[in-house]
Amino acid sequence: MxxxxxxxxxxxxxxxxxxxxxxxxxxxxxxxxxxxxxxxxxxxxxxxxxxxxxxxxxxQKRERVKISKRGNSYMITIPKAIADAIDIENLDMVEVYLKDRKTIMVEV
Ligand SMILES: [Zn+2]
Structure with a gap:
């Protein structure tokens, strides 16, 4: 994009x-x-x-979000500040992977 x-x-x-x-x-x-x-x-x-x-x-400020479960998957919400900053409405896919045991990466 x-x-x-x-x-x-x-x-x-x-x-x-x-x-x-x-x-x-x-x-x-x-x-x-x-x-x-x-x-x-x-x-x-x-x-x-x-x-x-x-x-x-x-x-860029850290925010705490809840983890919820749907079926066998877990979901987190993306804070509005982040959604606005990356124009999330223009996206339909992201890449998610584990960087280390404490860091989940989401790349747009
Ligand atoms: Zn000057």
Whole structure:
């Protein structure tokens, strides 16, 4: 699943040095967010992508969920913050495997 990233056109004035901040993808905890970066290092995020960045950071918080049983299978629920961050509505399959005795991985 790839999503088209939209970077807003044109440079912005850097509030730190008054230089030109160029549009580019800014890495926020592993997530590429459209924004601007100045040669002085100052970074700004696109307002339209701020909610996405916030949702992503919320989804990284640990949450306790219940394990329930249906037939011979066990089920856990995916917290809404995670579902929103990965656009779960566009998915119909994931891969699940045991990483070690305490970690179940779910890859989208
Ligand atoms: Zn600057």
């Amino acid at each position: 790839t999503k088209k990233k939209q970077i807003e056109d044109g440079p912005l004035k850097c509030p730190e040095c008054d230089g030109d901040a160029e549009p580019m993808m800014i890495n926020v905890s592993g997530l590429g967010i459209a924004g601007w970066r100045c040669s002085c290092g100052y970074e700004m995020l696109s307002p339209s992508e701020l909610e996405k960045a916030y949702n992503f950071l919320q989804a």
